[in-house]
Amino acid sequence: MTENKKVLVAEDSSVIINLTKNVLMFENYNITAVKNGKQVLDKLSSENFDLILMDINMPVMDGIECTKAIRNLEDKKKADIPIVAITGNYKNYTLDDFKKAGLNDYIQKPLDYDHLLATVKKHLTSTE
Template identity: 65%
Template sequence: MSDQKRILVGEDSSIIINLTRSVLAFENYEMKAARNGKQVLELLEKEDFDLILMDLNMPVLDGIECTKAIRALSDPVKSNLPIIAISGNINNYTIDEFRKIGFNEFIQKPLDFDVVLATVKKYLS
């Protein structure tokens, strides 16, 4: 039985998905990608994950509404997963606003993948 950590990435950019997959694979994390918040919720319903990286600006259901929906889930494990916001619009929010929405942490785009890995490790170690 593998204790490989599983990360769900909500992101609509193929470039960011592929770069993130490469960086996470380097640390032996398994990654699944969803291109919008609705897909994030669908995957979360069917599978277990250890952490979510969530873009704020996605089609269909954005990262903020998706995070609120995750925090409202009846499953105590899934509703308390660490969720890390990813956005180029981080300056539009305060740390308190991010926490109230339900994010544990946030990372500014363009992504610094050393920061992404350090943040992921902080929650999965």
């Protein structure tokens, strides 16, 4: 049996964190949740993850700034982690904006949990 994939959820809404956890834990993913980009970088310094779900609008450090910091990490494995943006402001960004920031994909809010699961699976099966 393969090891369960580890997903880091960066989201400042407890409601979205809980719903996302419930959907992904049903598929046996190991979920860790943090509330801002600085906490993402703190977690990454001590743990490895297979995927990051990154809210774009968070306090302390937003998702774009955090993604750019991750892409500049010296640890290449961590710098190359697939990162999927979660955003309610997708109209303010194009897919090109997300790609330039280093994001691999995006999911818009309100979250469609079937789409969330399909997007997570797409990026995790490509890393095996």
